[in-house]
Amino acid sequence: MFPWLTAALVLPLVGAVVVAVLPRGRADAAKAVALAFSLATLGLVVAMSLAFDVAAGGEYQFSEQVAWIPQLGVSYALGVDGIALSMVALTAVLVPVCVLASWRSLGHAAAGRADGSFFALVLALEALVIGVFSARDLFLFYVLFEVMLIPMYFLIGRYGGPRRREAATTFLLYSLAGGLVMLVGVIAIYVLGPGGTDGFLLANLEALPVSTEVGRWLFLSLFVALAVKAPLWPVHTWLPDAAAQAPPGAAVLLVGVLDKVGTFGMLTILLPLFPEAAAWAAPVVIVLALVSILYGAFVAMAQRDVMRLIAWTSISHFGFIVLGIFAFTSTAQSGAALYQVNHGFSTAALFLVAGMLATRRGSSLIADWGGGQRVMPLLAGSFLVAGMSSLALPGLSSFVSEFLVLVGTFQRHPWAGVVATFGIILAALYILWTYQRMMTGPTVPALEEVAADPRRDMRAREAFVVAPLLAVIIGLGFYPKPVLDILTPAVERTMEQTGMTDPAPLFEAEGADQ
Structure with a gap:
């Protein structure tokens, strides 16, 4: 079976590398390449959506699983149900829109005109977000959940408004703090879970046989990180500065896509696990x-x-x-x-x-x-x-x-x-x-x-x-x-x-x- 999700993840990542290695001063070429790769990713996601069995939308489809770190029970496991597919499709639609919107300038006088590295970061972010929405291994979800902060940090900190550095730093610190809390929960879930080479697979972690008190603590450890990402009051204060200082295209990806990882995780991971x-x-x-x-x-x-x-x-x-x-x-x-x-x-x-x-x-x-x-x-x-x-x-x-x-x-x-x-x-x-x-x-x-x-x-x-x-x-x-x-x-x-x-x-x- 064709690896739809891996292809949807790798294609923008390859595009990011191609754009990044283009010589400086080739901004027009970088834009064209970024737009081409983002449209190709969109076409791939559209084809995948047409192949999706709507009647079985509650089941995970296009599943892929390869042992990644078997000693720790970590797998490269992907799959999408109806909710995950909708978020992957949303990402694939918005990225070429943001690339085209940032074609001439980023919207902030302090940042000047867009260059190749901006578009490389956008494509890298697209790949990571698609991976987050598709991950069916808790450890893989956590890794991508954290790594996707890096391109967004540079999109804000390098191309944002006058207070871009402060906004980017606040965004990163809030997200990393929430991620550390989640890491404690992820480790505890593995220790208390079935273990083995597939110990982090979400399908194997549902309804963990833990006490009520332990289950509630584990729930809170994941909920805090997801609430920061959402963002939910009172851990929301990083968002206004980050969105206002980010260039408009990056603000769209921040609020329209990246922040959805928080509510997506609550609905598809947190509730079934606890x-x-x-x-x-x-x-x-x-x-x-x-x-x-x-x-x-x-x-x-x-x-x-x-x-x-x-x-x-x-x-x-x-x-x-x-x-x-x-x-x-x-x-x-x-x-x-x-x-x-x-x-x-x-x-x-x-x-x-x-x-x-x-x-x-x-x-x-x-x-x-x-x-x-x-x-x-x-x-x-x-x-x-x-x-x-x-x-x-x-x-x-x-x-x-x-x-x-x-x-x-x-x-x-x-x-x-x-x-x-x-x-x-x-x-x-x-x-x-x-x-x-x-x-x-x-x-x-x-x-x-x-x-x-x-x-x-x-x-x-x-x-x-x-x-x-x-x-x-x-x-x-x-x-x-x-x-x-x-x-x-x-x-x-x-x-x-x-x-x-x-x-x-x-x-x-x-x-x-x-």
Whole structure:
């Protein structure tokens, strides 16, 4: 059988090496090679998705396993179910978009123009993230979980804004601290597990025969690291600076893809390994998720920089995802899994359009804007559509996933569903208020100068970047069924592994007992 996942992992890695060894000064060639490899990876993932058996989406497919370090029980084991496939596909779609978006410049005056090493780092990050989403060996997952920090650290620290070094260092320290906690848990799981040459295989670690107390400690050791990556309040503080200082293309990969590793790990690894501990911790985790939803929204409204505002909105959105995972209903978990995909596209559109706007104005400060829709109607309209998706407007993709999370949460925890609903109201406030300040009203003098440039509005390359994202946002808003069909069997399998069933309906249909 063709090694689909290894090919999807190796292809961008080879591309990264090719781009890295190109002579300095060949930036145009580096961009073309990076785009070609990213599109080839996308084509490979599309072909793999077409070969995926949707009816068996709850089972891991395209499995590969080779002994890596047999003395430690470590295997090179890959496989994807419906949830993992959706995340691999999201990564494969966003990387060429980010490469094309970074074609001319990175969006920060301090960083200058993109060069070959930037694109090499992007391709290396793609390979590592695909490996994380595909890993079926806990040790392999941990190694890739840590190594993927390296390219992102350099993407922020070398190509970011004026405070890029501080932001990159904070990002790395938070992530490494969480990773060290996870390492303790990984070692303990192996010691307490079945051992042998396949001792780290996730399939062999489910329902470990450990005491309740030990299981809860192991759960916490992995949960802390995944919560940092998610990010979940109160270990979220690294994200706003990292996302705001990163170049727009890197910010998309950071928030749209890399951070999803945290919620992905909670849903597909943490819950199956420690179902009792997950149920025990659920009330506290739900409270943390609700705090993330409301706190992220309130702080977003207070932001003066549009890039930081988008980062804070993502903290609120990640709260919805975590809420859906720990509500323990099939509806909420399906919504959370779909939310991971939808958030990736809507946030990508927001970051990239905001970066295009900031490049033209020379500032991402909201106060430096006004009347933007008169000068740049296409960019302003794109920003509005992406913002409407972020606030879950019906007809756009995020609405479906957010609605499923809320409905599923109401089924088991009505009080949490009521509190989370306020997040929708706050989202409408911060998105519409931001658009009003930046795009409506009289045009500020600085934008009048921009208006003299005939290329002030969206250019052809930028249209190729934004149009696919908006098409997906609208398409999944009206017809999410194909993605839900892939996700639902995997969610049902997770529910079965955790021993959870959906609550009985509050109101039986008339005549149902007859």
